[in-house]
Amino acid sequence: MSTSHDPQLLKGVLSVLLLKLLAERESYGYELVQRLHALGLPSIADSTIYPALARLEREARVAARLVASRSGPARKYYRPTPAGYDALAEGTAAWRSLVAVVELALRPPTPVHPAPPAEDN
Amino acid sequence: MPSNLHWTDKFRIERFVRSVDGHLGDLPGKVRSGHRGDLRANLTAASADGGSRAAIARMGSPRALALEFLEAEYGHSTRRPSWLMAIAFFFATYLLLDSLLQTGTAAFASGLTTADPQITGDYRWAAIPYLLSHVSMSFADGRPRRHSWGSVDAAHLPDNARRCVPRRPLVASAAPVAPPGDNRLIAAHAGLRGNTLTSRCITVHGDRHAFFCCPS
Numbered sequence: 001m002s003t004s005h006d007p008q009l010l011k012g013v014l015s016v017l018l019l020k021l022l023a024e025r026e027s028y029g030y031e032l033v034q035r036l037h038a039l040g041l042p043s044i045a046d047s048t049i050y051p052a053l054a055r056l057e058r059e060a061r062v063a064a065r066l067v068a069s070r071s072g073p074a075r076k077y078y079r080p081t082p083a084g085y086d087a088l089a090e091g092t093a094a095w096r097s098l099v100a101v102v103e104l105a106l107r108p109p110t111p112v113h114p115a116p117p118a119e120d121n
Numbered sequence: 122m123p124s125n126l127h128w129t130d131k132f133r134i135e136r137f138v139r140s141v142d143g144h145l146g147d148l149p150g151k152v153r154s155g156h157r158g159d160l161r162a163n164l165t166a167a168s169a170d171g172g173s174r175a176a177i178a179r180m181g182s183p184r185a186l187a188l189e190f191l192e193a194e195y196g197h198s199t200r201r202p203s204w205l206m207a208i209a210f211f212f213a214t215y216l217l218l219d220s221l222l223q224t225g226t227a228a229f230a231s232g233l234t235t236a237d238p239q240i241t242g243d244y245r246w247a248a249i250p251y252l253l254s255h256v257s258m259s260f261a262d263g264r265p266r267r268h269s270w271g272s273v274d275a276a277h278l279p280d281n282a283r284r285c286v287p288r289r290p291l292v293a294s295a296a297p298v299a300p301p302g303d304n305r306l307i308a309a310h311a312g313l314r315g316n317t318l319t320s321r322c323i324t325v326h327g328d329r330h331a332f333f334c335c336p337s
Contacts, residue, residue, distance in 0.1 A: 052193070
């Protein structure tokens with residue numbers, strides 16, 4: 001799937017996605033960019049992900065450690081903290097609830113013309 | 122760590138990193154340094170995929186990225202710690218205080234000459250406590266000849282603060298244990314520590330001895 005996604009919509013769910021990916025495997029910033037692109041979200045910019053990671057780190061939802069790299073400077077690998085796992089669980093539940101409501105609203109076929117307004121009484 | 126990148130790529134990356142860093146002046150040094158290192162490592166890794174130009178292009182504007190980092194640190198609030206604001210506040214405060222002192226000095230001189238239009242001699246105004254110790258003025262036939270300001274008390278603030286901070290309690294043998302809730306003045310203990318203290322500064326709170334040593 002390579003359709004473009006609304007950046008604002010993605011921004012709202014980015015923290016949950018990052019926490020989920022980090023819960024699966026410790027990663028550094030650019031690796032997360034690649035993993036998100038591989039998931040089918042190529043429109044997520046690198047410049048969105050690095051500050052999002054910084055925010056998660058400031059909120060103590062991820063912990064970071066430097067790992068030496070053979071191809072350049074040491075990389076900062078992130079992993080979720082217990083608070084991060086809690087946030088992931090909450091975020092996942094909130095997302096599923098939202099999707100269920102939105103899906104319910106979007107499920108009926110869209111009529112060609114909107115119905116006339118309902119009478120007041 | 123060795124890098125496989127050409128020096129021009131490294132230069133391009135470093136220029137971008139420094140450009141972002143230039144907008145992060147209001148972040149604590151340690152956080153800035155962390156962002157620089159992280160950004161450098163990520164751009165180096167991204168450059169290996171498609172060159173440094175493409176990697177940097179994907180990052181967008183350095184200023185926008187820096188704003189995102191600032192938001193990550195301080196949230197969306199526009200009230201962020203800022204060196205520029207601190208400097209502006211310092212100068213505004215300085216101008217305000219200077220104006221206050223000039224007005225006070227002029228008022229003092231005016232008061233003296235009103236009381237005695239032919240006033241002669243040296244006069245001293247106690248000035249503003251904790252800001253200016255005194256203002257001395259010399260008059261000759263009702264005309265101010267010169268004036269000088271005394272040392273700013275702010276210079277002595279650290280010393281005053283040191284003397285006013287809570288001190289360690291007296292040793293158990295020297296300090297009587299008061300019943301809980303008893304808040305008494307124990308003037309006698311001022312002498313035990315050899316301080317020149319006023320008795321009101323020494324209190325016993327329950328079984329904890331709190332000594333606030335103020336300049337007498």
